[in-house]
Amino acid sequence: MLPCPLRRLLRPLSCAAWFAALLLVGGCSYHYNQGVALEAQNRWEEAAIEYHLAVIDDPEDADALGGLARANKVVARDNYERYRRYLAEKQFRKAYDRLLDAARQDPDFAPVQEELRKWVRVLVGGQIVFQLGALQANLSLAEEINLVVRLNTPNPGETIDANVDINTGNFVVRDLLYDRPLTLQTYYTINSIGVSLVHGRTETRQFTSREYLRFINFRTPVLDSIQGELSAQAGAPAQPVTAHRPRIEGEPPPQPVRSPRGVPHYGMRLEHDRIHVRADETGAVFTPRFLYLNREARRLFVDFGRYRVRQLALAEQYDIARLPIQEEDYFPGISKIIALQPFFFYREGVYTYVNESTGS
Numbered sequence: 001m002l003p004c005p006l007r008r009l010l011r012p013l014s015c016a017a018w019f020a021a022l023l024l025v026g027g028c029s030y031h032y033n034q035g036v037a038l039e040a041q042n043r044w045e046e047a048a049i050e051y052h053l054a055v056i057d058d059p060e061d062a063d064a065l066g067g068l069a070r071a072n073k074v075v076a077r078d079n080y081e082r083y084r085r086y087l088a089e090k091q092f093r094k095a096y097d098r099l100l101d102a103a104r105q106d107p108d109f110a111p112v113q114e115e116l117r118k119w120v121r122v123l124v125g126g127q128i129v130f131q132l133g134a135l136q137a138n139l140s141l142a143e144e145i146n147l148v149v150r151l152n153t154p155n156p157g158e159t160i161d162a163n164v165d166i167n168t169g170n171f172v173v174r175d176l177l178y179d180r181p182l183t184l185q186t187y188y189t190i191n192s193i194g195v196s197l198v199h200g201r202t203e204t205r206q207f208t209s210r211e212y213l214r215f216i217n218f219r220t221p222v223l224d225s226i227q228g229e230l231s232a233q234a235g236a237p238a239q240p241v242t243a244h245r246p247r248i249e250g251e252p253p254p255q256p257v258r259s260p261r262g263v264p265h266y267g268m269r270l271e272h273d274r275i276h277v278r279a280d281e282t283g284a285v286f287t288p289r290f291l292y293l294n295r296e297a298r299r300l301f302v303d304f305g306r307y308r309v310r311q312l313a314l315a316e317q318y319d320i321a322r323l324p325i326q327e328e329d330y331f332p333g334i335s336k337i338i339a340l341q342p343f344f345f346y347r348e349g350v351y352t353y354v355n356e357s358t359g360s
Helices: 006-010 015-025 030-040 044-057 062-088 092-105 110-116 137-141 241-247 338-343
Strands: 119-131 144-152 159-163 170-178 189-199 209-217 222-230 265-272 274-279 290-294 299-311 318-323 349-355
Touching (some): 030 062, 044 062, 092 110, 119 144, 159 170, 209 299, 209 318, 241 290, 299 338
Parallel strands (some): 222 265
Antiparallel strands (some): 119 170, 144 159, 144 189, 189 209, 265 274, 290 349, 299 318
8 A cells, every 4th residue: 555645735734634634535544544533532552553553554654654653652651651650569560561562662762771671580490299198188179279389589578379280290480570689589489389279160260269278388488697699790601501400419318397387587698609598497498499590681590499299197297308400300391391491591690509407
């Protein structure tokens, strides 16, 4: 479709008169005309959609391209204001989505680019081998059963849930961190491990009830002290996580610990690429094993390693042990998930948690 010559003649008219004349004369892009009308009403988001459709109809239409650029700049600023509101409310996922929209709509809007540099996209993963025996009878009454790892994040009071694959024991979940320095990015811990149950679901998904039964319950471990800082290799080339896994040092045999009755306390000492952890009688099994940092791409892979959760002879009693990674690394399984590939490279370093409570 060629650019409509009537538009050049109609430019001196007001927006409302212009649109009315276009409707009378006809021959121009329907979507472009709709965009002009919506823009005259300050309905910028809808106008941007119509201008975008007009550009699809004719990618070389200068008027449609100009209208789209004009509308996108306004919508980008509106999305940025919404982003600030969501951020103040600590609705991080909604805030980040709005920021991405604003960046797409106006890549040259400086405040958006400044804010993007403050965000880190996080992937949390690991593996849990369950040895549960006969579970409680009420599990058989549930219509939906999901094995779940609930995780504490560096955002105060926030938890995220990761479903555990019943066949492999693998779990992965994404998270977002805003303006968290590297020291605070070490604060991921296991909150609890259990099953999420859904009862009484109907075809219309009404009158459902959900409950969460915990096998292991650390709650939110209390960090009493943290000392030192971690180093980062500036300008380091990207390396695949697969290059690090064969170099993992030998680990001691698993030492099972009971799920604590209270909230465990622990301390951390940061030293170069080591995170030394000392905890109370539970040990530090609730911390990750490795952090893979790619600051240039604003990505972090939090690797909790491998665990075994076992049901003891006494009813409703369980223990947890960290399993060696060398024997059967779970990472090759999740590394095949194409959508997660950007998380499997690190630049600044790999940070290893050292459990000083057990000498591991």
